[in-house]
Amino acid sequence: MYELSKDQVDFILEDVRRNGIKTEELQLSLLDHICCVIENEMSPDKNFDDYYRSVLPRFFKKELKEIQEETDLLLTFKHYYAMKKVMLRSGMFSAITFAIGAIFKIMHWPGASALLQLAIISISFIFLPIFFLIKSKEVKVVQQKFIIGFGVIFGILFCISTLFKIMHWPGASFMWLLALGVLFFLFLPVFFFSGIRNPDTKMNTILSSIMVVIAGGLLFTLTAIYGAKYKEEAIEIADLHLKNVTIFASSSLDDKSNKIDSLVRIELQQKTEKVLNNISEVRNSLYKYLGEGKSVNEEELLMGYRNDYLSCHQFFFKSYTRNPEKDLPKEILIQLKKELKTYQSYVNQYFKISSKSILNLDDQNRTFDGESVKTDWEHIYFSVTPFETIVRNLNQLEIDIRLIEASCI
Amino acid sequence: MYSSELIKGTLKTIILKLLSESDKMYGYEITQKVKELTGGKIQLTEGALYPTLHALEAQGILSTDVVNVGNRIRKYYSVTITGKQIAKEKVNEYSDFIDTMIFLLDLKPKMG
Numbered sequence: 001m002y003e004l005s006k007d008q009v010d011f012i013l014e015d016v017r018r019n020g021i022k023t024e025e026l027q028l029s030l031l032d033h034i035c036c037v038i039e040n041e042m043s044p045d046k047n048f049d050d051y052y053r054s055v056l057p058r059f060f061k062k063e064l065k066e067i068q069e070e071t072d073l074l075l076t077f078k079h080y081y082a083m084k085k086v087m088l089r090s091g092m093f094s095a096i097t098f099a100i101g102a103i104f105k106i107m108h109w110p111g112a113s114a115l116l117q118l119a120i121i122s123i124s125f126i127f128l129p130i131f132f133l134i135k136s137k138e139v140k141v142v143q144q145k146f147i148i149g150f151g152v153i154f155g156i157l158f159c160i161s162t163l164f165k166i167m168h169w170p171g172a173s174f175m176w177l178l179a180l181g182v183l184f185f186l187f188l189p190v191f192f193f194s195g196i197r198n199p200d201t202k203m204n205t206i207l208s209s210i211m212v213v214i215a216g217g218l219l220f221t222l223t224a225i226y227g228a229k230y231k232e233e234a235i236e237i238a239d240l241h242l243k244n245v246t247i248f249a250s251s252s253l254d255d256k257s258n259k260i261d262s263l264v265r266i267e268l269q270q271k272t273e274k275v276l277n278n279i280s281e282v283r284n285s286l287y288k289y290l291g292e293g294k295s296v297n298e299e300e301l302l303m304g305y306r307n308d309y310l311s312c313h314q315f316f317f318k319s320y321t322r323n324p325e326k327d328l329p330k331e332i333l334i335q336l337k338k339e340l341k342t343y344q345s346y347v348n349q350y351f352k353i354s355s356k357s358i359l360n361l362d363d364q365n366r367t368f369d370g371e372s373v374k375t376d377w378e379h380i381y382f383s384v385t386p387f388e389t390i391v392r393n394l395n396q397l398e399i400d401i402r403l404i405e406a407s408c409i
Numbered sequence: 410m411y412s413s414e415l416i417k418g419t420l421k422t423i424i425l426k427l428l429s430e431s432d433k434m435y436g437y438e439i440t441q442k443v444k445e446l447t448g449g450k451i452q453l454t455e456g457a458l459y460p461t462l463h464a465l466e467a468q469g470i471l472s473t474d475v476v477n478v479g480n481r482i483r484k485y486y487s488v489t490i491t492g493k494q495i496a497k498e499k500v501n502e503y504s505d506f507i508d509t510m511i512f513l514l515d516l517k518p519k520m521g
Contacts, residue, residue: 009480025484029436029459032483036437059455067456074464 002042004035012052020065030059030067076137083130090126094119105166108314113167113292120163124156143194150187154179168291168300183216264350265409272405275343276398282336283394289315290387298391305387312390316382324379333378337361343401351408358407359400411451420453420461422503425470425488425496433474433485436462462486470495 004012013031021027034055042051060066101115132152136145157179164172188209195205288294290301290311305311313320317327329337340361347355356362366375381393427442428434434442440453465471470492474485488496510516 004480006480013481025463026459028482029462029484030455032435032478032481033437033455033459035481036435040437040441061456067459070456070460071463074460075467 002039002044002048004039004048008048009035015052015056016064020063021068023068023071026068026071034059080134083134087127087130087134090122090130094123094127097122106310108289108311116166117163120159124159128152128155128159141194143190146190147187147194150182150190154182154187157182165304168294168296168304180216180220183212188212268347268350268405268408271343271346272401275339275401278336278339279394279397279401282332283391285332286312286315286390302388302391307386307388309384309386312382312387313384316378322384324373324375324383327379327383329378329382333382337377340397344404347404347408353404353407355404355407358403359397410449413454413457416451416453417457419503420457421465422496422499423451423453424458424461424465425492426500428471428486429488429493429496433487435483435485439486465492 009031012034013027016027016030016034021030034052037055037058038048038051041055042048056064097115098119101112101119104110104112104115129152132148135148139145139148157175161172161175161179164170164175191212192205192209195201195208287296287298287301290296290305310320313327315330316333317329319327321327340359344355344359344361347353361377363374363376364380365372366380382390385393423443424439427439436455436458440455440458443451443453462471466473466486469489471486472489474487476483476485
């Protein structure tokens with residue numbers, strides 16, 4: 001058996017290092033292995049240098065540093081399978097939670113927000129980051145890494161802005177615009193210009209870019225522009241509401257020139273306030289219901305519930321069949337109608353005023369699928385009616401009451 | 410000698426099986442043992458052996474012991490408790506795989 005001198009061992013170690021083996025652990029492992037080969041397999045009459053040169057190629061195909069690269073790859077992917085598992089599970093979890101949360105939200109069952117929050121948080125903070133780590137390691141080209149990175153940033157911002165929007169938290173729109181900014185000014189240029197250079201991917205790149213522009217543009221139109229429109233409309237409605245209240249407050253009962261007796265006047269005032277309070281209560285509990293327990297203002301609700309006739313219908317009625325005979329009103333609406341009727345009959349009795357021309361609580365004929373159907377007051381104003389119309393109807397009801405009151409004096 | 414592609418997929422299984430049957434072994438010893446057991450038909454290439462050993466160590470499947478030998482350091486590898494379980498699973502999986510391959514490639518000895 002050949003015995004290696006210290007110089008020879010040092011020489012081998014140095015040579016291994018020079019050939020691109022960077023980590024000490026690997027250097028020492030290879031050193032021992034090479035030494036073992038030489039000690040066990042070289043016949044004593046052979047020359048060390050020649051033999052060493054002939055042994056080395058056993059370790060690689062082209063270069064020794066292949067071993068270093070292979071080790072690095074295996075080590076960086078040490079947690080690869082665990083990560084992949086977490087990614088798939090969190091993805092699946094998010095998808096299922098999101099679907100269930102959406103159903104809960106539509107049905108207004110408790111826990112909808114918690115489920116949606118959980119889904120969005122697990123998508124944005126577990127699924128997408130791991131997706132980025134895994135995918136960006138799989139691609140070799142730097143541009144591809146950027147494409148995946150920007151795509152993931154867009155995804156996270158999009159998810160979080162959706163979360164903010166459904167929770168009615170401030171900053172949703174800003175985040176949404178930021179997401180679109182990332183999509184249009186970072187993701188798309190890199191994606192387009194890196195893909196178009198390669199003849200193989202040219203066609204697909206152009207098609208995908210067009211899709212991204214259309215989809216992003218549609219989302220932008222749907223949210224940002226209409227969002228601004230809702231806002232104006234919401235302010236308009238809120239203004240109108242405020243104006244009504246002021247007009248009637250100033251016009252009504254402080255007027256000294258009225259003919260009626262002050263005691264009667266006080267009674268009328270009390271009864272009017274009672275009805276108006278009842279309307280306010282209905283309004284407040286509707287807002288609270290839509291805001292899921294939190295007090296949310298009209299403006300924010302208009303952003304979230306515009307054109308949403310189902311949520312309001314579910315607040316006022318026991319079922320949703322769209323058949324006026326089957327959908328029975330809930331207690332809150334029955335109570336409101338009762339109050340209004342009591343007020344009307346009081347006014348009719350004491351002031352000999354027929355308030356029907358102002359506020360008609362009777363059943364009326366409505367055309368429904370081409371047929372004239374007798375429909376009650378509850379269904380005309382509150383059934384299958386979008387939120388903004390309900391707000392308008394409640395405002396109108398307040399105006400009507402004030403008008404009746406004014407006509408009494 | 411079998412082609413390196415065939416060996417590559419089984420490298421982990423071979424290493425784990427060998428190490429779980431002995432107390433501890435070092436790299437060169439593993440290659441020699443495999444060569445001896447298979448009559449030279451399977452020769453582990455060092456280019457694949459060390460990256461795999463280092464990765465298995467990082468995953469906690471193998472533990473190491475460092476010993477000074479003459480002018481250099483020698484790393485002995487042994488299987489951890491979790492590693493033993495994985496070795497068992499790998500061997501079972503491979504045996505199942507072989508059965509499937511025999512069936513797939515129609516290698517069953519003909520009856521009669």
